[in-house]
Amino acid sequence: MKTVIKNAKLITMENDHRIIENGAIAFENGKITYVGENIDDPTTYDEVYDAKGNYVLPGLVNTHGHIAMSLLRGYADDLPLQQWLETKMWPLEGQYTKEHTKWGSYLSIIEMLKTGTTTFVDMYDNMDVVASAVDQSGIRAKLCRGMIGLASDEVQMQKIEEATAFVQDWEGKANGRITTMMSPHSPYTCPPAFIEKVVEKAKLLNVPIHTHMSETLFEVELNVKEYGQRPVAHLEKLGVFDCPALVAHGVHVSDEELDILAKHDVRVSHNVISNLKLASGVAPVQKMLEKGLLVSLGTDSSASNNNLDLFEELKQVALLHKGVHNDATLIPAKTALQMATVDGAKSLWLEEQTGSLEVGKEADIIVLNTNQVFFQPSHDPISHVVYSASGRDVKDVFVQGKHVVKNGECTTVDEEQVIFEANRMFKKFTL
């Protein structure tokens, strides 16, 4: 089927940040076949979508999270990190069943699709359940079974086997929408020998590694105390950066550590809102960019955010670094939007598939309802997307050409049922 979106204000996010004021984009069999000036004759297309002058841009890319945790949204706020984890998150996560993971995942997937995220990273367990939800809902994801290594040898091996089986079962599935990684949870929750085993396995499987790193000062100090090195040198020594690697957070990283990360082309997922809410600090994003690191945006889970609206991260990354470094020129709107789109895709080694509107890429496309007061006067669409928009303005979403959100409604998942089930699962917890 040949589809065209006409009368669109196209924000392509190609290298030159081309904006096409009155454009069209066409796709067939999931792939973009045309991006350019508006078309005069739509009769050669099977399906014609009139964007009515609305902004059309690539689907956003969320590079770190734990989607099943949406069941814990709003359950505990405004607490110090350790207390939050030990007295609130872990006791409830300990009660998670596959059913919790299932409905938590669907709740998050609907939220992401409806706010314009078409690709996300997830690190959790019961990943088969998450992958099935991805498959069924039509979203794109890079998934990994997060492994905490503080366990007996037997349990460690079991986790690695589980993670391996997950990669073998799901890599390239859902018509290529699912890709995978191997994921030691973090340097402070995984003994060095365990991390080395995971690295070995990732090399064999030929998949990247994803881990939390240097989210808090506490972790960094612990690493120095236990291993005599800061986390970056530690992970380098363990071979993590010999694989393609994506690290989440990177809040407390020194200049020397940034140099090591740059040398290995390690990708950083900046979780700006979660880092503020959990009082972890402000990552040195400007320095990362100056050193040529690829930086993208992650929401983390909705338990520490408390939503998965990447438009909020977009605005936050463009605001925060200006304010705390007293420089209004830092992270301009274009840079922020790049992080959430094309650089997000590159960070996941998915730049052939998604992240910009270019012929040959897959049709991951979102349409914003910009015929609203929030977007007036109508000029500089990149400014408006970054500083004025909300994920709630997303009207239509296509992933791999499939119309997964139609006029604000998710077409692949029953939202009412998911809301019902998410509340039912929450009530099952012993609080």
Add this chain to the structure above:
Amino acid sequence: MKTVIKNAKLITMENDHRIIENGAIAFENGKITYVGENIDDPTTYDEVYDAKGNYVLPGLVNTHGHIAMSLLRGYADDLPLQQWLETKMWPLEGQYTKEHTKWGSYLSIIEMLKTGTTTFVDMYDNMDVVASAVDQSGIRAKLCRGMIGLASDEVQMQKIEEATAFVQDWEGKANGRITTMMSPHSPYTCPPAFIEKVVEKAKLLNVPIHTHMSETLFEVELNVKEYGQRPVAHLEKLGVFDCPALVAHGVHVSDEELDILAKHDVRVSHNVISNLKLASGVAPVQKMLEKGLLVSLGTDSSASNNNLDLFEELKQVALLHKGVHNDATLIPAKTALQMATVDGAKSLWLEEQTGSLEVGKEADIIVLNTNQVFFQPSHDPISHVVYSASGRDVKDVFVQGKHVVKNGECTTVDEEQVIFEANRMFKKFTL
């Protein structure tokens, strides 16, 4: 006419932060007559609104801004403050006619109403035009003619006369929805003798004073250089704090200055997003609260924000201070919501009229569409309002009992016309 909103989850924002899970609120002649458990028999009411379990809360209060500047939204971002002002804002503001002010004001008022703000502060010129838009649209506002005093004696006097006439003409108008203040623009744009004249006039008129104060380090240093004192002591000496006073920003204020402000019960409008975007810094809000100051939230203009959605300020104030002070317990959700509601009203000396859902207050009420994924699982409504909601979730808005936003549509202003006119006015600028 007697109206009742039934089946509501009421967030009252009374002193005890009472939440009524299954409640009702009634009003008549613009005033709240009942807040409590759900009603069984709605037949005694002329109008029954079924909230269907949605959250119902007081309208939000925006305590600082310049609404006509919405025409400059997205025109200039990511620039240093002086360059932004001198090369971008002032040249266009110099071209403003009454017609620009009119359509810029309507654009902002629609935006505020649709995102749940029912009361706002505005400091600008051509205030008759702003006041007429307030009157006609049904919103509530505290308005003042902002006076820059760097001018000849004659022009200074003319401005004071204009501001005085505005107070005399509009105080208490629009059925009491309009109140007024006198407003010297700031210590760095007004000579001391001019400020003293304004103070004298404010006392005669018996209205509060509103001014910008200590937004940037530059201003503070200039004040010390020119007058040998920091801005707070300077304004105290000039008698500003002998009047009820509301200052905007207060980013760069020392502990001693906070003590002076507290002594005079000066109210502070915290403009958290604008301060970040213009790289002004982070105001010491936690210290302000510890010293007992009344702190409320302001968006500033949409030229430095770039929207007027107070839900974004709400979330930002609850996030930012945690992150930059490494303390996740700072500004918990309840405190943030207080700033945007009841403390906002107190900051404007309007606590008898608005800011909470209490019998006897005027019916400034908003309904959020919370039957969406963003609000699930359904518990702790205050957390969800602060951390998960967007202004786009506002469904219905009542001001003084009048239904000014009905199912997402503004009933008092023609949105399509305003969008058209705002764009037309923008095109009139010589850029």
